[in-house]
Amino acid sequence: MNANQENLKILRHSAAHLLAQAISELFPETLLTIGPATEEGFFYDMLPTTNFRDEDLPKIEARMLELANQDYPITHTEISKTEARKLYQNNPFKLELIDNIPGETVGLATQGNFYDLCRGGHVASTGLIKHFKLSGISGAYWRANRDGQALQRIHGTAFPTAQELTDYEEHQAELLKYDHRRLGKQLDLFSFHDEGPGFPFFHPKGKAVINALTAYLRKIQRTHNYQEISTPIVLNEELWHKSGHYQHYKDNMYFCKIDDASYAIKPMNCPGSALVFKTRPRSYRELPLKLAEYGLVHRHELSGVLHGLFRVRSFTQDDAHIYCMVDQVESEVLSIIENTNKVLNKFNFTNIEIALSTKPAKSMGSDELWAKATDALKNALRSAGANYKIQEGEGAFYGPKIEFKIKDSMGREWQCGTVQVDFFLAENFDVVYTTDNDTKTRPVVIHHVIYGSMERFFGILLEHFKGQLPFLIAPVQIKILTITDTQKPYAIDLKQQLEQVGIRVEIDQSSDPISGKIKTAQLDKIPWMIVIGNKEVENKTVTLRYQDGKQEFGISTPKLLADAEIHNK
Ligand SMILES: [Zn+2]
Numbered sequence: 001m002n003a004n005q006e007n008l009k010i011l012r013h014s015a016a017h018l019l020a021q022a023i024s025e026l027f028p029e030t031l032l033t034i035g036p037a038t039e040e041g042f043f044y045d046m047l048p049t050t051n052f053r054d055e056d057l058p059k060i061e062a063r064m065l066e067l068a069n070q071d072y073p074i075t076h077t078e079i080s081k082t083e084a085r086k087l088y089q090n091n092p093f094k095l096e097l098i099d100n101i102p103g104e105t106v107g108l109a110t111q112g113n114f115y116d117l118c119r120g121g122h123v124a125s126t127g128l129i130k131h132f133k134l135s136g137i138s139g140a141y142w143r144a145n146r147d148g149q150a151l152q153r154i155h156g157t158a159f160p161t162a163q164e165l166t167d168y169e170e171h172q173a174e175l176l177k178y179d180h181r182r183l184g185k186q187l188d189l190f191s192f193h194d195e196g197p198g199f200p201f202f203h204p205k206g207k208a209v210i211n212a213l214t215a216y217l218r219k220i221q222r223t224h225n226y227q228e229i230s231t232p233i234v235l236n237e238e239l240w241h242k243s244g245h246y247q248h249y250k251d252n253m254y255f256c257k258i259d260d261a262s263y264a265i266k267p268m269n270c271p272g273s274a275l276v277f278k279t280r281p282r283s284y285r286e287l288p289l290k291l292a293e294y295g296l297v298h299r300h301e302l303s304g305v306l307h308g309l310f311r312v313r314s315f316t317q318d319d320a321h322i323y324c325m326v327d328q329v330e331s332e333v334l335s336i337i338e339n340t341n342k343v344l345n346k347f348n349f350t351n352i353e354i355a356l357s358t359k360p361a362k363s364m365g366s367d368e369l370w371a372k373a374t375d376a377l378k379n380a381l382r383s384a385g386a387n388y389k390i391q392e393g394e395g396a397f398y399g400p401k402i403e404f405k406i407k408d409s410m411g412r413e414w415q416c417g418t419v420q421v422d423f424f425l426a427e428n429f430d431v432v433y434t435t436d437n438d439t440k441t442r443p444v445v446i447h448h449v450i451y452g453s454m455e456r457f458f459g460i461l462l463e464h465f466k467g468q469l470p471f472l473i474a475p476v477q478i479k480i481l482t483i484t485d486t487q488k489p490y491a492i493d494l495k496q497q498l499e500q501v502g503i504r505v506e507i508d509q510s511s512d513p514i515s516g517k518i519k520t521a522q523l524d525k526i527p528w529m530i531v532i533g534n535k536e537v538e539n540k541t542v543t544l545r546y547q548d549g550k551q552e553f554g555i556s557t558p559k560l561l562a563d564a565e566i567h568n569k
């Protein structure tokens with residue numbers, strides 16, 4: 001942490017105390033717990049007598065400002081635990097905190113007649129906390145323990161200058177405006193229902209986007225010799241014991257009964273792929289064998305953390321498993337890195353961070369095997385010309401991995417693609433192939449995804465492009481707008497020709513004037529509009545209009561079809 005970050009943290013933590021002071025004056029019965037600084041600001045967890053509502057925040061903020069204007073010095077003293085226990089005799093949370101602090105004394109921060117248990121690190125007086133904002137209320141648990149006492153968390157942020165706070169608020173407004181949940185509703189793409197919390201419903205237009213993302217990746221997979229499979233969503237529980245998922249992951253899995261036997265809904269696609277591999281003897285000549293699967297997985301998430309398409313309970317992974325020899329890892333990983341960069345660049349993600357995670361303290365497989373696989377990943381990254389950082393010891397116990405992190409147009413980072421080398425899966429499922437000297441040996445398995453969760457990637461794209469999805473994946477790529485109904489037969493013919501080359505196209509059937517039709521298409525964020533009047537019909541041309549209002553006149557049908565096909569690749 002540099003000095004600036006350290007100071008910001010001190011300011012924000014002090015703002016949390018200021019919030020607690022305001023609360024203790026306005027709602028004296030509230031039990032305070034802890035109030036740390038965070039990456040984005042600060043929060044304070046507390047137990048009120050009646051739950052706070054959003055409407056309370058302005059009132060709390062106003063009191064905070066008054067207290068700031070009083071410019072109380074913030075002092076820090078060490079007091080005996082006996083004294084502290086007396087101060088907090090009615091607050092079981094603070095008493096528990098006191099018990100857990102080593103030593104015989106605890107720190108106490110005091111401002112005016114308010115005090116708070118704290119180990120220190122504050123600004124000198126409340127007057128230095130001027131530019132802050134309370135941003136919301138959410139649920140929390142005491143000590144982040146799901147079975148513990150439910151609390152309320154008030155979030156906020158603070159900055160050293162008014163300008164920084166304004167910039168932050170503008171950025172927040174921007175995020176809210178382009179929130180994918182809002183865009184999803186506005187553009188009729190997807191919905192969520194009480195009947196299936198965390199399970200997204202895709203409407204025709206949303207499904208068209210998912211299909212377009214799939215089609216784009218399938219094309220790349222085909223040219224790289226992937227073979228697509230599909231495996232069941234429900235599989236016997238035994239399989240998940242064997243794979244190790246049950247042991248490590250059962251709290252996030254769903255189970256069901258079929259004919260008295262216990263089954264699990266798959267949280268991952270790997271075991272299914274291994275069963276396909278094992279259906280017949282495999283020779284080294286078949287390697288690398290690449291099995292791709294657009295697999296729907298289900299994972300239990302707490303209802304409190306569900307968040308649109310970003311955090312769901314069922315999602316589709318663009319999963320692939322490559323079964324190969326150790327010597328093939330490098331060239332396979334190089335090809336995956338190239339494909340991943342290609343896909344991410346296609347969607348205007350150019351700021352890609354790559355991290356390589358190496359052997360952790362607890363791991364399986366020999367040091368030699370780890371060294372070989374890790375070197376293969378390093379060589380592949382080097383050959384791809386990739387800058388990467390090393391996360392020493394952060395690999396999974398069953399092999400090293402590469403992670404791709406992207407930055408979107410609003411500056412947020414997302415982890416999407418991963419490449420995971422796995423020495424364990426083949427062992428676990430007794431997967432073997434026959435070598436060139438007729439012995440049996442285990443392949444290395446490379447798990448990889450590029451989009452990660454297709455649903456989440458869709459959500460990221462929506463926000464990244466602010467709803468204006470690129471031509472390739474737009475649900476309706478072209479909208480045909482006729483000036484009057486006279487041009488309808490020409491429009492219908494054009495639509496058919498465009499559909500034949502795989503373009504998603506609609507005709508505006510309304511009786512609106514052309515300006516109204518353009519407005520509608522713009523609101524629907526359609527990338528291309530084709531305007532047809534009598535002149536266009538006569539000359540067998542079209543006028544092409546883009547979202548930004550730019551127009552091209554007199555385009556012939558063959559040229560339009562060729563252009564559309566190019567943009568659809
Ligand atoms: Zn403090």
Ligand SMILES: [Zn+2]
Nearest residue numbers: 269270321447
């Ligand atoms: Zn896998």
